[in-house]
Amino acid sequence: MSRFFESLKYIYKILCSKTEQYVARILFNYSIKIATAESCTGGLLSSRLTDVAGSSSYTKENFVTYANEAKIELLNVSKDTLEKYGAVSEECAIEMAEGLSAKTGCDVAIATTGVAGPTTPEQGKPVGLVYIAVKNKYATQVKKFEINPHHSRKMIKYLFTQVALEFLLEFLNTNYVNAMPQLSESANSDISE
16 A cells, blocks of 8 residues: 555656756756766656757757667767676766767766666666766766666656756756856746746
């Protein structure tokens, strides 16, 4: 029964989420170009970012690099990193974001890599584990999140994108909104609508 109520909580979160709109307003107000590199989210993060009208003004390029070969060829992720740490690792997420930034010249790059399940966990890593890296010209940050593995694959992917958007919003607030006080008042007033 508790699983039922937990599922209801997540469904409510899905229906009420405006995180992508908050992110979009900051990207638009600060003229920030963003690019995404996704593995476990399979393009869903890009989809949510482009669900907002006017997203062509801030979307640079988006890649789904599901296979390791794609991570290597498109994002310049090191084979050594993949062999030593695996595709689902902090190290891989950072290299994905760095490679994306170098390839696209975007202002902000975000990368996701994780295990959506429900198959056997990849390289001994649990279902529901995701690493998200965000990079701009001055900083690269990575966070590890663990989602309840008992959700469906579709729900886990959605929740991965939700934590990615929340992390991105935090990054944008820290590195742009709070760092540029002259613009932060207008950006915050737009977000609170």
